[in-house]
Amino acid sequence: MATIVSHAVVALAIGKALSTGKEARKYYLAGALCAIMPDADAVGYWLGVPYNSLFGHRGFTHSFFFAVLLATIMMTIFFAKNKFMSGAYLRIWCYFFLATAMHPVVDAMTSGGLGVAFFSPFSNHRYFFPFRPIRVCSIGFGDLFSHRGVVIFASEFLWLWVPAGVVAGIASLLTKKNVN
C-alpha cells in the first residue's frame, strides 16, 4: 500500500479537476473516504485472511468492480438528493469511481507486496505496472517511524503529491476562469 494520506491526496486532486467550484465539504470528504476504503482489507490481513485470496489484501476491494459498488453506495449516502443518472449525479459518481479506482492503480506502481486484483471477483490475477517508482509501505504503521518512512514519504511526495498538486492547480485556474 501507499500510505492512506497519499491516496486521499490523489482523490482530492481528482475531485478538484471534476468540481464546478461550488462543492460542499462533503464532496471532498466522501472522495477521500473512497480513496482510503480499499485498504479496509488490511483488517482481514490482520485476522489471517491469506494475502493472495479473493478477500486478501489488494484483492476484491482493489478491483474496478468494487469501485463501481463503492461509488454507488457513496452517492446514496452523501448525495441521495441528486436525481439518479442526472448530469450532476454522473459527474460526482465518476469522481467517486475514479477516486476509488486510482487507489489500486497507485498500488500497482509500488515496489513490493503482491500485485493488485483489478478484475476481481471475475479474476484473482494480480497485476503490477512495469513502472513502479513508489516505495511500498508495509501493512501497519511501523515503517512510518523509521528511516524507511522518510524514503517512502519522499517517493510518494514526488510521484503522487507533486502531480496531484499540479492537477489541482490547473483545475482551480480553469474553474476561476469559468466563474469569471
Ligand SMILES: [Zn+2]
Ligand atoms: Zn491498497
